[in-house]
Amino acid sequence: MRFLIALIAGSFLVTTPASAFKKLEGYFIAFETCEAYHSKNRQTNPGSITTSPNMAYKMLGLNKEGGDYFQVQMDNAPVSTARWVSADCGIHVVKADTRTGGTGTGGSDDVIEQEGTESVDNLLTLSWQPAFCEFRPGKKECRDLNDGLLPHTTRQLSIHGLWPQPKDNIYCGVPTSIIDLDKPDTWDRLPAPAIDTETADALQAAMPGYASFLHHHEWIKHGTCFLGEGGADEYYDDTLYLTELVNQSAVGDLFFNNVGAEITGADIRAAFDTSFGQGTGDRVLIKCTSDGSRTLINEIWLGMKGKITQESDLGELMRAADTVAMGCNRGIIDRTGLQ
Known part of the structure; x- marks a missing residue:
C-alpha cells in the first residue's frame, strides 16, 4: 500500500479579506475518500472524481478566509482539473514528501x-460513547452523537483501541518528531494508517473518534x-473483528x-461467561467515571493472549489471559445527550 508522511512547514493560512478566494501554495493531503466537486455550490462532479486517502494534491486555494472548501489540482479530471474538496477531508501543508510503504527510509x-x-x-478497549461524550461534548463525534446523527452508538460498544502489552509497549519505530504531535489537538497531523477503503468505512462506524483522528x-x-x-x-x-463478536453477544445485548x-x-462479567465461556468474565476490567451525581460505565477492557485471526475464538483468547x-x-x- 502507498502512504504519505507529511512534513509541516510554516503556518496554514495568512489573513486576507473574508470574501475573497485565497490563493495557497503547497499541497492538500487527503485523509479519506471525498468528492472532488467541479461546482461546490451545486455539488456537481463530472467523472465522479474522489480523493485517495493519504495522497497529496497540488493546492490552489481556499474559497475564502476561514472557508470550508479547498481548491486542488486533480489531474485528468474531466471538464476542469481544478476541483473543490471539503476542508474536513484533509489538511493544507506547505511541503510534503511521499514514499512507498515498507521499511522506511530511516529519516527523522x-x-x-x-x-x-x-x-x-493484547488488551481490547471498548467505550460506551454517550458516557464519553458527557465529558467531551465539543468533539465532533460528540456533537454528531448529541444531534442524533450517530444512533448506532447507543446500540453497540465503540472501539477505543487494541493495545499490545505490556502497557509500556508503545510507539514502536516512531520518531520523537511524530510522538510530539500525538496530542488530541494535532492528531490530524499524525501519519495516517495505511488501510483500505473497506476497513476505513467499517472503522468510521465502529470508532466514532475517527472523526477526531x-x-x-x-x-x-x-x-x-x-x-x-x-x-x-x-x-x-x-480490532473490528473482535469488537463485532462482543457487540453481537449477550454483552452487547446487556448494554443495549x-x-x-x-x-x-x-452483570457484565456474567454476560461474557454466557457468550464466551466460563471464566472469560474474570478477564474483564470495568471502567467508570462520575459526572458529580452519577457513576457512568464508560469502558470495558478485555485481556487476551494468543494470535488474533479472523477465525479466532474470543473465549479461548480471553481464558488464556491473566485474571x-x-x-x-x-x-x-x-x-445520548447531556444529562
Whole structure:
C-alpha cells in the first residue's frame, strides 16, 4: 500500500479579506475518500472524481478566509482539473514528501517498520460513547452523537483501541518528531494508517473518534507495536473483528437493553461467561467515571493472549489471559445527550 508522511512547514493560512478566494501554495493531503466537486455550490462532479486517502494534491486555494472548501489540482479530471474538496477531508501543508510503504527510509520524520513476531498479549478497549461524550461534548463525534446523527452508538460498544502489552509497549519505530504531535489537538497531523477503503468505512462506524483522528493516534501509539504482517490494515481488521463478536453477544445485548439503567460489574462479567465461556468474565476490567451525581460505565477492557485471526475464538483468547480485578462494581449505561 502507498502512504504519505507529511512534513509541516510554516503556518496554514495568512489573513486576507473574508470574501475573497485565497490563493495557497503547497499541497492538500487527503485523509479519506471525498468528492472532488467541479461546482461546490451545486455539488456537481463530472467523472465522479474522489480523493485517495493519504495522497497529496497540488493546492490552489481556499474559497475564502476561514472557508470550508479547498481548491486542488486533480489531474485528468474531466471538464476542469481544478476541483473543490471539503476542508474536513484533509489538511493544507506547505511541503510534503511521499514514499512507498515498507521499511522506511530511516529519516527523522519516518515511522520505521519494526521486525518481530505479531503481538500475542493484547488488551481490547471498548467505550460506551454517550458516557464519553458527557465529558467531551465539543468533539465532533460528540456533537454528531448529541444531534442524533450517530444512533448506532447507543446500540453497540465503540472501539477505543487494541493495545499490545505490556502497557509500556508503545510507539514502536516512531520518531520523537511524530510522538510530539500525538496530542488530541494535532492528531490530524499524525501519519495516517495505511488501510483500505473497506476497513476505513467499517472503522468510521465502529470508532466514532475517527472523526477526531483517533485512528491516527491508536495506530501510532499502539498499532506500530502490533507487528502483524498486514500492517495497519490487519491491525484494524482484527480490532473490528473482535469488537463485532462482543457487540453481537449477550454483552452487547446487556448494554443495549439497559440504556438509562444501572447495571453491575457482575452483570457484565456474567454476560461474557454466557457468550464466551466460563471464566472469560474474570478477564474483564470495568471502567467508570462520575459526572458529580452519577457513576457512568464508560469502558470495558478485555485481556487476551494468543494470535488474533479472523477465525479466532474470543473465549479461548480471553481464558488464556491473566485474571484481573473487576474495577467498577456498578454504574449507569448513559443515554445520548447531556444529562
